[in-house]
């Protein structure tokens with residue numbers, strides 16, 4: 001008689017009990033539970049796969065546990081899960097398949113967006129034949145999970161190289177051992193990407209996986225670049241231009257484009273990108289606040305202005321200061337825009353909600369004695385999916401307006 005195979009040992013042997021408030025939060029559709037709403041988590045190791053229960057011990061789902069983050073619980077399933085690497089591999093494949101329907105005209109896009117793809121703590125970006133991976137949580141950092149991610153990416157996307165970008169502060173907060181950014185797989189870490197079109201009409205950028213901010217480029221603005229280019233005209237100013245994302249998209253539509261940024265390495269890359277696209281643009285290194293003040297005082301005028309500053313509100317406490325910053329920038333830009341001009345104004349601070357942002361721009365318009373007509377009220381590109389019940393997955397605002405006297 002054939003022997004019965006041994007039953008697999010369930011991995012989710014650890015349990016976390018939530019307070020009634022923690023359960024209510026999950027019922028609302030959110031996937032995070034803060035440590036203050038965890039009633040009991042005895043002997044649960046860092047990064048464990050855990051069974052989550054209500055105060056009476058009734059099973060409510062499976063989650064990833066963090067022993068150090070304020071977000072103690074990140075739900076990954078309403079069902080029992082016993083093999084995390086298998087589930088992660090399945091979800092990475094699903095994320096790749098999801099992009100097939102929503103991403104076109106680009107070889108650079110976000111492949112996995114953490115909670116937005118039901119993979120909390122994992123970010124993967126594709127830059128043509130180079131992939132960039134970021135790991136933000138204890139559970140995703142476990143070796144078997146890393147292996148599952150790499151194997152799936154290699155077999156599904158066949159890259160020439162995979163780099164890991166390490167956020168030292170994030171690893172510190174998650175109490176993970178220090179790690180270096182570098183190549184995880186293959187040979188290649190730098191390449192050229194083409195977005196918003198094919199090899200002939202698309203806009204090209206150099207990408208170096210081991211340099212630059214974020215994972216190298218601001219892919220979340222990809223659809224906004226194309227939208228802004230539709231309305232751009234005349235003399236254009238791209239403020240906080242980084243490596244020229246907006247500026248290079250506006251160039252074919254405008255008589256002149258000037259980009260401003262405080263980072264010299266970013267501008268050096270912008271210059272290389274200009275040559276790559278056969279354009280001539282002007283790049284100015286400086287503090288955007290000072291420069292706008294100076295240009296406004298000197299009576300300079302533009303037909304198109306883009307404002308895409310870094311996140312001013314990193315926490316809720318910074319909100320008032322952030323709103324004052326956005327107001328000042330928008331006010332100065334509006335004063336310099338000619339009638340019929342186009343304002344493209346962005347905020348990537350999650351803590352500044354869409355309504356706060358609209359009110360701040362409206363406030364600036366009032367002070368500048370200008371009327372704005374909204375052309376497009378946009379958000380991040382669709383390859384950075386927003387989960388309706390998880391507000392934190394939506395962070396980018398991009399408002400395109402026509403400015404009248």
Ligand code: SAH
Pocket residue numbers: 217218221240241242243244245246260261262263266286287288289308309310
């Ligand atoms: N628009 C860019 C992304 C901008 S990110 C794109 O689409 O690619 C924000 C940029 O603001 C960074 O490049 C950073 O170097 C720059 N920056 C931050 N503070 C600044 C300041 N005070 N003045 C000018 N640039 C600044």
